[in-house]
């Protein structure tokens with residue numbers, strides 16, 4: 001049934017959360033809860049990174065589903081300055097087991113908005129984001 | 144969010160619609176927002192009804208926001224119309240997501256949207272919404288696997304019940320125009336000065352359209368001096384507009400407008416004829432230089448007009464020089480270069496004007512065998528630039544004129560730097576045709592004086 005071609009989107013955005021660390025963490029948990037609920041319904045898998053100043057997210061699914069959820073995320077006031085690093089057909093899901101895996105600030109200390117959005121290196125930055133997320137998730141699963 | 148695409152029906156609405164028998168909702172099928180007619184009708188109602196007194200003692204201000212997408216055409220051109228439509232649908236949803244249920248959002252057509260806000264307290268609240276819309280609509284769109292970027296410009300006008308819908312819309316439109324001319328991707332509120340500026344512009348436009356027929360244009364002439372011979376070489380003809388009330392209007396105040404209004408082709412033709420006729424009154428050796436603007440190339444009739452001006456006046460073609468700026472080369476360069484070649488074949492001289500101000504690329508100098516390059520006044524005091532262009536000109540077989548020469552030392556210097564002609568206030572300001580004879584008579588003396596002064 002799931003034979004619509006797969007598409008993977010990687011973006012970073014600037015966090016607009018302005019509360020204390022604990023408040024922000026709570027807000028992100030709410031995002032995650034909604035994400036997991038909706039993504040399971042929509043056949044989306046992926047991972048979300050939240051660090052000091054930025055979000056980075058991978059979304060996988062049919063192109064239509066990815067576009068739909070991206071548009072919804074796009075107008076969320078909790079972040080801005082979205083830069084799409086990659087949006088490509090993908091042979092298989094990287095995060096197939098995750099309606100939305102999460103990598104928090106401890107595991108993502110090196111992640112900064114400015115670093116991912118430097119000019120002319122979107123392809124590299126998208127690999128960096130994917131690598132970061134893969135690595136962090138592998139570590140937590142192993143632990 | 145998605146459940147609220149249509150503004151919720153208001154209590155009074157059904158009643159009113161029964162009474163006036165208009166359809167309940169006229170929508171834009173693409174975005175499911177209201178369409179232009181619906182927006183107009185709802186705006187008129189809001190302005191007319193003024194909300195009955197018992198519930199709301201003070202009549203409420205309402206705000207109209209007109210929204211234009213910036214760079215939308217690029218999406219249509221690059222990604223196709225289906226993608227453009229998808230983007231407009233996203234815009235509709237994003238608009239609604241930032242508004243209250245009772246606010247009205249409409250697509251007026253193309254990439255024009257409008258919002259009607261009622262019962263909002265003042266400029267600050269409306270600013271917040273407008274800023275949010277500029278931000279939201281400017282965020283990237285993902286369409287068919289491609290990222291599209293557009294921006295939004297917004298013009299805002301307030302109105303009280305009793306105002307004319309037409310007036311409110313025009314004011315919002317003026318504000319929108321201002322937001323765009325300030326650089327797009329921003330919002331602007333209507334202010335009285337915008338109306339005054341628009342009124343002034345309309346009046347100028349009106350006068351300008353009549354100026355040619357009323358014979359209000361004049362040519363002024365500024366001498367160009369041959370630096371090797373230290374003698375007068377000819378004059379550049381410069382257009383002036385003498386209006387009975389406005390006085391002498393400088394070209395930068397009306398030439399761009401005339402180009403925009405499509406009047407420049409006709410005005411340019413008059414300039415050509417007038418300049419050629421005038422030059423026939425001068426000594427045989429003197430040339431006349433005439434500026435030719437981009438729109439004159441667009442009609443494709445320039446060569447014919449030049450030939451006519453020459454034959455009607457009897458001026459030998461070698462005495463006419465046409466000055467073009469590099470924008471001519473950039474505009475539709477193949478056809479422009481063809482026309483320049485045909486002009487050269489007539490025996491007319493062709494020069495490249497204002498060199499140094501734009502791209503000023505070597506490619507442009509090479510794109511056509513110009514007879515002359517004119518170095519912009521901005522560089523009269525920059526020896527390195529003047530020397531470089533003069534050397535380039537010499538090597539390419541072009542003469543070089545420096546504009547804006549104001550002192551005897553400057554003139555001496557540009558002579559030393561290898562320029563062949565000079566023009567500027569040092570020699571004379573542009574003078575009316577009636578003063579040209581006198582200027583010719585005393586210029587020899589002036590040139591001798593300048594030489595003496597520089598030697599000191």
Ligand SMILES: Cc1cc2nc3c(=O)[nH]c(=O)nc-3n(C[C@H](O)[C@H](O)[C@H](O)COP(=O)(O)O)c2cc1C
Pocket residue numbers: 031034035036038039048055057069072073074075076078079100
């Ligand atoms: C950085 C970021 C990532 C998000 N990721 C997702 C996601 O993967 N899936 C999702 O449904 N919503 C995601 N959201 C939340 C959406 O913006 C929106 O709030 C949510 O989909 C609304 O869902 P609800 O209508 O079920 O409450 C994200 C929000 C942010 C700020």
